Amino acid sequence: MRDVAILGVGMTPFGRLDENDLLDLLSSASLRAMEDAGIGDTLIDAVYVANMGGGILNHQTGIASALVDNLALLPAAADLVENGPASGASAVKNGVLAVASGYYDFVLVVGGEKMRDVTGWRATDFVATLTHPYAEYIYGVSLPGMAGMFAKLYMDKYDIKPEHLAMVAMKNQENGILNPYAHIQMKISMEGMIETPDSIVNNSYVAKPLRLFDCCPVSDGAAAVILCPADRVKDFGKPLIKVAGFGQATDTHTLAERDDPTDLKAVTMACNQAYKRAGITAKDIQVAELHDAFTILEIAESEHAGLFAKGEAKKALEAGETKIKGSLPINPSGGLKARGHPVGATGVAQIVDLTWQLRGEAGPRQVENHDVGLTVNFGGFGNNVVAFVLRRES
Amino acid sequence: MDMELEQILRPPELPMNPYPPKVITLATGNKMVVRPIDRSEVPVLLKAIKPTIKIERDFYDVVGARLYAELLGWMKHRVRNEYCLVGQIDGVLVGAVNGRMLSKKIGISLHTLAIERGLRIGAHLFASKMEHHIEHLNQHEVWITAESPLGFRRWMIEYSLIKQEGVQHELGGAESFKLTRELYYKNKPRLVCGSRPCPPELLEHAKKEIIIADEKTITEQICGAKGAWKI
Amino acid sequence: MNIKNKKAFKCKECGRLTYPRRVRCLQCKSTEFEEVPFTDEGEILTFSQLLQLPWGIDDRFLTFGIIRFDNGIKAMGRITTPDVSVGDRVKASWENFRVMAGEDIFGWVFSPVK
CATH class of the missing domain: 2.40.50 (OB fold (Dihydrolipoamide Acetyltransferase, E2P))
Incomplete structure (x- = not known):
């Protein structure tokens, strides 16, 4: 197995991008990553595209083939990877394996989603199709609904207050203001979200106990990385950002079948695998991009990833430890909450953001210690999780 | 102006109670003043609405064009019993709603336009409009129709409005719904916000000038300025 | 759709309950199940x-x-x-x-x- 590095990264702004179709988004992110890598396109051996909803939302399939054609990368190999909201990290994982095996040298991985072609409730229904078709979906459960049931138990168990969830939202939206690619660039306040009686409309309930500002937006966008053997990076004069390890684990399809529904086992297992491969422990992580599709998930994932003991993440939040200037910054990009969540793009975007951090290229949102970082891409409702550890080396 | 003829053209008006201004704290912590405007303030509003007429997204063009025409008609005394409420943050216009009295008992909800998005401004202003009809104009019911899917989902479902078979809303042929006093008071705790009296300094600031952004800024506020190839 | 959904099962090997139906038992991998009635x-x-x-x-x-x-x-x-x-x-x-x-x-x- 060869060591694999991230040679180039790029992404489109996330948001509601009415002017662009899915192929446009994927193409733009791809070209940005190729330009960042400084790579001639004849070198690209293979392309992995992450996308969840092209067939349902955009009435388009065979997207990987369409992309290599649009980008004039023919005859590169091209595959589509669909793994729900973890499609992005899954695609990167496949790219990493392809390079590590020695079969391909230069691989483009691009994730994208065009969700705003449809109304918000159609998009909600689309994402809900990943739940169990006749034990969950038929009841009208949505991902916010799944997260609501999870939050109810997790908050009771660890005495997490609505204010803690609001702290996650405030932190990530503040970070989002510093990220020009973020979908949401708006500072929010505890007063407006929780304290004022007017919050009943400002921050209305979506799936109790979760409220509007506990949920990520529905976004369009794409993100891309170029992978190559670690020993080739010097040829391009780029910083060496190594894929130190990854992990992936699955859990039961239905939430009901889990022995303890507050235990996100797949997160713990995926992160532990990634740490083991990287030869580190959770204590070595200096910055993390977690999958905060809902604010409660940032708290729960940070604990399941071992960054904090169970029940301790709220204390870190209170102390500001997870802010950009804190001791362990989480989601300095703004996370899904502010950057946005084009489902197929998210896992790749997390790696793009972390790469910028490790290179020291994150501008106003740059964290202080940036040698080793973690990403967690959370698929289904925790039934398919992919984690990456990236490390900056000289 | 031939005032003699003008008097014939001007429809008679029903007496209307004023809407008492209020203040709403938004998610950002900003204070939004909700207050009625008078005819003299319409021209500045028209300037802010004009750019929306060209925005296809979310049917802003339909709502913007009709609201523009309604306000112009009101300013020039061609519509009976119309009122307009605006939302302002630090004087800046963030949204407007209008309606009128069809009769003493029946109110007509006309349009809701949010210029600043993502802060539930449309929801707050629509609720203020319902509040005006039921609590201040003392009407028995308000007739409502929707011209955009967002409006339909938000108003009809959120307020559990009653569908009126065979009743024509004056905005046209779409389905007509009504909010009764009973439904209003049932939903009020969940949907109607704000506090009174509006602090005088906030109200004075709002009344002093309706500040509006330029056309490009308004369009960007509504549509966003982003694209896959930008930045 | 509703017929598949109406039944719960117990693994004949290890007794683990499963709902909805699955092909292999999550616990012991057996493929033999018997139907279990729901309680009221x-x-x-x-x-x-x-x-x-x-x-x-x-x-x-x-x-x-x-x-x-x-x-x-x-x-x-x-x-x-x-x-x-x-x-x-x-x-x-x-x-x-x-x-x-x-x-x-x-x-x-x-x-x-x-």
């Missing part, structure tokens, strides 16, 4: 009131949750009221609670036991 009542393990509904449902809100039947089977279903708590006893009934694309949809509807 159960308790709420968790629930949520959903107020932003996905496309296809025009209600103002709905409530659903995960229930553990008295014999241990766990299942998701609609709950008739949001005024419930974790641990509440509920009565289970199999009902036609929804129409999707013209088709009657049957599933679990739980109501609090007074």
Whole structure:
């Protein structure tokens, strides 16, 4: 197995991008990553595209083939990877394996989603199709609904207050203001979200106990990385950002079948695998991009990833430890909450953001210690999780 | 102006109670003043609405064009019993709603336009409009129709409005719904916000000038300025 | 759709309950199952009131949750009221609670036991 590095990264702004179709988004992110890598396109051996909803939302399939054609990368190999909201990290994982095996040298991985072609409730229904078709979906459960049931138990168990969830939202939206690619660039306040009686409309309930500002937006966008053997990076004069390890684990399809529904086992297992491969422990992580599709998930994932003991993440939040200037910054990009969540793009975007951090290229949102970082891409409702550890080396 | 003829053209008006201004704290912590405007303030509003007429997204063009025409008609005394409420943050216009009295008992909800998005401004202003009809104009019911899917989902479902078979809303042929006093008071705790009296300094600031952004800024506020190839 | 959904199973090898049906037992990998009847009542393990509904449902809100039947089977279903708590006893009934694309949809509807 060869060591694999991230040679180039790029992404489109996330948001509601009415002017662009899915192929446009994927193409733009791809070209940005190729330009960042400084790579001639004849070198690209293979392309992995992450996308969840092209067939349902955009009435388009065979997207990987369409992309290599649009980008004039023919005859590169091209595959589509669909793994729900973890499609992005899954695609990167496949790219990493392809390079590590020695079969391909230069691989483009691009994730994208065009969700705003449809109304918000159609998009909600689309994402809900990943739940169990006749034990969950038929009841009208949505991902916010799944997260609501999870939050109810997790908050009771660890005495997490609505204010803690609001702290996650405030932190990530503040970070989002510093990220020009973020979908949401708006500072929010505890007063407006929780304290004022007017919050009943400002921050209305979506799936109790979760409220509007506990949920990520529905976004369009794409993100891309170029992978190559670690020993080739010097040829391009780029910083060496190594894929130190990854992990992936699955859990039961239905939430009901889990022995303890507050235990996100797949997160713990995926992160532990990634740490083991990287030869580190959770204590070595200096910055993390977690999958905060809902604010409660940032708290729960940070604990399941071992960054904090169970029940301790709220204390870190209170102390500001997870802010950009804190001791362990989480989601300095703004996370899904502010950057946005084009489902197929998210896992790749997390790696793009972390790469910028490790290179020291994150501008106003740059964290202080940036040698080793973690990403967690959370698929289904925790039934398919992919984690990456990236490390900056000289 | 031939005032003699003008008097014939001007429809008679029903007496209307004023809407008492209020203040709403938004998610950002900003204070939004909700207050009625008078005819003299319409021209500045028209300037802010004009750019929306060209925005296809979310049917802003339909709502913007009709609201523009309604306000112009009101300013020039061609519509009976119309009122307009605006939302302002630090004087800046963030949204407007209008309606009128069809009769003493029946109110007509006309349009809701949010210029600043993502802060539930449309929801707050629509609720203020319902509040005006039921609590201040003392009407028995308000007739409502929707011209955009967002409006339909938000108003009809959120307020559990009653569908009126065979009743024509004056905005046209779409389905007509009504909010009764009973439904209003049932939903009020969940949907109607704000506090009174509006602090005088906030109200004075709002009344002093309706500040509006330029056309490009308004369009960007509504549509966003982003694209896959930008930045 | 509703027929597949109506039955719960017990692994003949290790006794692990499973709902809905699966091909192999999660615990012992056996493929032999026997049908287990649902009990009339159960308790709420968790629930949520959903107020932003996905496309296809025009209600103002709905409530659903995960229930553990008295014999241990766990299942998701609609709950008739949001005024419930974790641990509440509920009565289970199999009902036609929804129409999707013209088709009657049957599933679990739980109501609090007074």
